[in-house]
Amino acid sequence: MTDGPKAPRVGENAPEFLIETSAGRFPLHQLAARHEKLILTTQDSYRYHPN
């Protein structure tokens, strides 16, 4: 179970955020358009994974 707004479903647009790349800062949809697929992974803080 999660708090906050409902997670986007398969088939829905991914919520936007900005991504810094070596070629500049792009909105998510612009970066996605440059690739066949764009993978997003969220990880918890490194402070819980010192190794």
Place this chain on the structure above:
Amino acid sequence: MAASLKQDYAKILKAGADLVMISPDSLEEHRKYALTLFREELPYLYVSDSSLDIAQRYGLIRTEEHPHGGFYYRSLWILNPDARVIYKSIPWEGNSNVEEYQKLFKLIDSEPGEWRATCGVRESQKLQTS
């Protein structure tokens, strides 16, 4: 997870995809972690979500703290060029489950990844074999 994805990032690019890692750590913490562990920066894209804004909008905040600490779900999302979600996994167990990890590579039509066990798994394997 960082070690596996670092190792397999070239395969992801070769498949025409790219990878963005998001975590509540700052960019400075992310870089420090990489330099400490790998003596080089991690190759994939990184977004700091220290405000938890992304986590809120993607529904990734735990209601109860994880046993190892933290309130942030590990997750995997694959988007098509229209930025539509074509696959999602919450929580994503790719760090501890090789099948979950390899599914990512199947979904992007890539050759298999070279999954590396997390420290915890390595420790349990040591116990089983000793």
